[in-house]
Amino acid sequence: MLRTGFLYDPRFLLHVTGDDHPECPDRLRLIVENLERSGLLGQLMQIKAEKAKQHWIETVHHIRYIMRFEESCAFGMPSIDHDENRICYDSYDTAMLAVGGVLKAVDAVMEGEAANAFCAVRPPGHHAEFDRAMGFCYFNNVAIAARYLQEKWGVKRIGIVDFDVHHGNGTQHIFEKDNTVFYYSIHEHPSFSYPGTGREFDIGMGDGEGFTKNSPVLPGRGDTEYRKRLTDDLLPAMSAFQPQFLLLSSGFDAHVDDLMSGTNLSTEGYNFIFRLLVDLAVRFCGGRLVSVLEGGYHLDTLPILVSNHIKYLADLK
Amino acid sequence: MFVFKDMAKTLINGDETMTVSQARDLMREKDIRHLPITDAAGKLVGIVSDRDIRSALPSDMVDTDSSCREESVMILSRPIGSLMTKDPVCVYPFDTLQDVLLLMQRHRVGALPVVDEDGILRGIVAVGDMLSAFIEVMGIHQPGTLLCVLAPDRQGEMKKLIDTISDEGISTGSILVARGIQGGDGRKAFFPYLLTNNVARVKQKLIEQGFEMLEPVKWYLDQLPKKS
Numbered sequence: 287m288l289r290t291g292f293l294y295d296p297r298f299l300l301h302v303t304g305d306d307h308p309e310c311p312d313r314l315r316l317i318v319e320n321l322e323r324s325g326l327l328g329q330l331m332q333i334k335a336e337k338a339k340q341h342w343i344e345t346v347h348h349i350r351y352i353m354r355f356e357e358s359c360a361f362g363m364p365s366i367d368h369d370e371n372r373i374c375y376d377s378y379d380t381a382m383l384a385v386g387g388v389l390k391a392v393d394a395v396m397e398g399e400a401a402n403a404f405c406a407v408r409p410p411g412h413h414a415e416f417d418r419a420m421g422f423c424y425f426n427n428v429a430i431a432a433r434y435l436q437e438k439w440g441v442k443r444i445g446i447v448d449f450d451v452h453h454g455n456g457t458q459h460i461f462e463k464d465n466t467v468f469y470y471s472i473h474e475h476p477s478f479s480y481p482g483t484g485r486e487f488d489i490g491m492g493d494g495e496g497f498t499k500n501s502p503v504l505p506g507r508g509d510t511e512y513r514k515r516l517t518d519d520l521l522p523a524m525s526a527f528q529p530q531f532l533l534l535s536s537g538f539d540a541h542v543d544d545l546m547s548g549t550n551l552s553t554e555g556y557n558f559i560f561r562l563l564v565d566l567a568v569r570f571c572g573g574r575l576v577s578v579l580e581g582g583y584h585l586d587t588l589p590i591l592v593s594n595h596i597k598y599l600a601d602l603k
Numbered sequence: 604m605f606v607f608k609d610m611a612k613t614l615i616n617g618d619e620t621m622t623v624s625q626a627r628d629l630m631r632e633k634d635i636r637h638l639p640i641t642d643a644a645g646k647l648v649g650i651v652s653d654r655d656i657r658s659a660l661p662s663d664m665v666d667t668d669s670s671c672r673e674e675s676v677m678i679l680s681r682p683i684g685s686l687m688t689k690d691p692v693c694v695y696p697f698d699t700l701q702d703v704l705l706l707m708q709r710h711r712v713g714a715l716p717v718v719d720e721d722g723i724l725r726g727i728v729a730v731g732d733m734l735s736a737f738i739e740v741m742g743i744h745q746p747g748t749l750l751c752v753l754a755p756d757r758q759g760e761m762k763k764l765i766d767t768i769s770d771e772g773i774s775t776g777s778i779l780v781a782r783g784i785q786g787g788d789g790r791k792a793f794f795p796y797l798l799t800n801n802v803a804r805v806k807q808k809l810i811e812q813g814f815e816m817l818e819p820v821k822w823y824l825d826q827l828p829k830k831s
Contacts, residue, residue: 307626308803372802478819482745507820548818
């Protein structure tokens with residue numbers, strides 16, 4: 287078994303999105319309960335969250351947006367930038383805590399305390415743009431982690447793999463001109479799925495041309511298509527790029543049970559992805575990998591998939 | 604939906620006396636493919652496309668031939684009035700996108716000048732402007748999710764669909780009805796583009812009401828000839 291870090295903090299539940307919102311505190315509560323029940327939680331290295339220093343948020347987000355978000359929460363606004371990006375008084379602090387937690391997970395892996403880590407955080411991050419909230423996301427956790435790895439730890443080349451069923455528009459836009467961060471995303475085809483970006487012709491621009499890759503999957507497709515696209519698109523791209531650290535935007539909403547998408551990945555199909563990504567990290571990054579929770583809204587399936595993901599990280603499967 | 608909203612309003616136009624060479628240079632400089640030609644009062648008298656100019660000139664490939672070069676110089680120095688299409692098809696600012704689409708298709712042109720009631724040039728609408736207009740009409744410049752819904756071809760299905768969507772408090776970017784895409788059983792396909800990320804529940808409700816979610820690849824496979 288590998289020493290796998292697990293980031294969770296009950297304060298992540300304080301970002302309350304109201305009745306009937308799919309991005310709800312129960313997602314995390316059920317993930318943790320399931321890990322506890324199976325005994326897996328006790329085998330993981332616990333990482334506690336602490337608020338990120340604003341400096342790190344500013345490596346990705348505009349200061350005016352950061353302040354606007356903070357003020358919107360403090361003034362009791364119901365949402366920010368779209369009525370689905372619900373906020374409450376604690377949302378800003380929770381988002382700061384999520385970022386800070388992910389950065390601590392990065393530290394744990396860089397210091398060698400943990401071989402890799404999974405971050406069970408809310409709110410998610412990959413839709414969050416430089417200057418606005420989007421798709422239930424406020425701060426781009428993974429993008430900030432990439433900048434942190436580069437600035438604090440001097441890691442030059444970061445690979446980001448985003449297997450949430452939605453395209454991570456925020457992460458793509460943040461790094462599209464950057465040749466030091468490779469952004470790969472596999473997601474439901476943008477003609478059909480939110481947010482409508484992430485076509486194959488998006489390959490980055492300027493210095494970053496060739497450092498963004500998208501694999502859209504049509505609704506109704508599942509394991510076979512994922513297997514094919516990951517093998518044909520992701521592996522050659524990462525072999526050429528040679529990342530030194532792997533960050534995952536881990537979404538569990540491509541599962542057949544999850545009606546947020548039309549893709550039909552099975553539990554086994556997800557296992558294929560988990561195994562492949564661990565292998566990728568071992569091959570290029572000395573195993574260094576931090577996986578960050580994005581989407582996944584089917585409350586029965588999500589905890590099982592997260593648990594499987596962690597088992598692959600910890601080499602228990 | 605109206606031409607005035609989507610046309611290019613910055614006028615770039617020539618007059619009949621300018622030479623073919625001047626017209627070509629102006630079009631290159633402004634990166635346009637159609638140049639409306641007006642008289643001194645600003646009234647539209649013709650239009651010239653980059654293709655008109657290219658067809659009038661000998662090929663670049665034979666440029667080394669001196670007789671061709673002389674011919675080119677001669678053509679380039681002629682007035683554009685001799686090359687332009689006179690009295691071209693045009694539209695009014697209050698005409699619709701539908702008009703533009705059908706006129707472009709009928710006359711096989713890539714741009715239509717826009718004139719007012721007095722025939723004064725007010726703008727131009729080109730294929731690129733139509734693409735932008737339709738991207739906006741479909742709502743796909745905003746983040747959202749496209750549902751592919753098969754429904755029986757009978758009255759009231761559209762209402763059911765819209766009611767279900769609005770009951771969920773979801774804004775709609777557009778709803779396309781695809782008449783060419785039908786289930787073998789005479790059902791018809793609706794494509795609502797919803798300005799939301801949150802589609803799990805609305806999908807569930809639509810399925811409960813008997814709508815079917817169409818899968819693109821499955822649909823395509825159904826179109827292929829059946830093996831006997």
